[in-house]
Amino acid sequence: xxxxxxxxxxxxxxxxxxxxxxxxxxxxxxxxxxxxxxxxxxxxxxxxxxxxxxxxxxxxxxxxxxxxxxxxxxxxxxxxxxxxxxxxxxxxxxxxxxxxxxxxxxxx
Amino acid sequence: xxxxxxxxxxxxxxxxxxxxxxxxxxxxxxxxxxxxxxxxxxxxxxxxxxxxxxxxxxxxxxxxxxxxxxxxxxxxxxxxxxxxxxxxxxxxxxxxxxxxxxxxxxxxxxxxxx
Numbered sequence: 753x754x755x756x757x758x759x760x761x762x763x764x765x766x767x768x769x770x771x772x773x774x775x776x777x778x779x780x781x782x783x784x785x786x787x788x789x790x791x792x793x794x795x796x797x798x799x800x801x802x803x804x805x806x807x808x809x810x811x812x813x814x815x816x817x818x819x820x821x822x823x824x825x826x827x828x829x830x831x832x833x834x835x836x837x838x839x840x841x842x843x844x845x846x847x848x849x850x851x852x853x854x855x856x857x858x859x860x
Numbered sequence: 861x862x863x864x865x866x867x868x869x870x871x872x873x874x875x876x877x878x879x880x881x882x883x884x885x886x887x888x889x890x891x892x893x894x895x896x897x898x899x900x901x902x903x904x905x906x907x908x909x910x911x912x913x914x915x916x917x918x919x920x921x922x923x924x925x926x927x928x929x930x931x932x933x934x935x936x937x938x939x940x941x942x943x944x945x946x947x948x949x950x951x952x953x954x955x956x957x958x959x960x961x962x963x964x965x966x967x968x969x970x971x972x973x974x
Contacts, residue, residue: 786962795864795950795965796903837901846891846954847916848963850903 755779755842761855764834770827772854774840777821783843785816787825789836790853796839799825830858863887864966866951872972873941880937881969883951891915892934893952893963894926903950909934941973 757775764770776785786801800807800814802823807814813826827834839853864885873879885892893916894906908916912928923939938945951966 790903793897793948793968795952795967796963798962798964801962839903845963846908846910848905850895852902 755849756840756851758838758840758851758854760852761857763857763859764827764830766832766858766860767829770825770830770834770856770858772825772827772838772840772856773822774825775822776840776842779820779842784845785814785820785823786841786845786848787812787814788839788841788850789834790839791833791836796850799838801845830856832858832860834858863964864951864953866949866966866969868969869967870970870972872974875941875943875973877941878937878939879941879971880935881949881951881971882933882935883966884933885951885953885964886932887953887955887964888932889953889955889964890931891954892928892931893954894934894936895950895952895965896920897948897950897968899947907934907936938971943973946971946973 784801787799788796790796800812802814816823835858837853837855839850841848866883891910893908897903906920907926909928925937927935948968950968952963954963
């Protein structure tokens with residue numbers, strides 16, 4: 753069901769930026785890109801979302817390519833607590849279909 | 861205050877039993893959901909309710925019956941439990957607020973069927 757493709761896993765050094773890619777080549781014009789994360793089987797936590805402009809909030813930045821076929825979530829200064837599975841989701845917010853996500857491991 | 865709360869957090873029960881998981885949200889949202897996360901960690905939507913009306917009903921066995929007594933509550937009742945029902949069940953809620961449309965998840969209910 754998921755319309756996105758993400759690498760299964762990534763590592764990042766503590767204090768460095770973590771850049772998580774996502775491909776969504778079949779995205780339609782009115783669909784948003786959402787990012788959630790799940791820390792150790794807790795409930796998924798909202799991070800950020802965007803339509804076509806780049807977005808930034810206190811947690812992360814979202815860079816969406818001009819053709820909207822891919823995006824990158826950036827955690828500017830990753831900490832050990834950012835170790836989690838990160839999900840990129842495309843679609844209506846009230847019918848979210850989660851894929852396998854990217855397991856990000858932040859290492860000391 | 862917990863925004864979306866589920867009870868019980870852990871539930872171990874025998875095959876064939878009937879059990880319920882309760883969910884309450886204090887965010888004033890109109891839409892509530894149930895998601896299931898299996899042992900392979902895939903998170904799948906099961907149901908969604910908007911103002912107590914069923915909106916999404918994915919292909920789940922009819923042993924699963926959601927009940928929404930009011931828009932702040934969405935309970936999940938499961939009849940004749942099977943081993944394959946063992947999973948983590950997440951309740952969630954959402955509200956459209958202009959562009960700030962996000963889903964808030966509960967902490968999950970770990971169901972183990974033995």
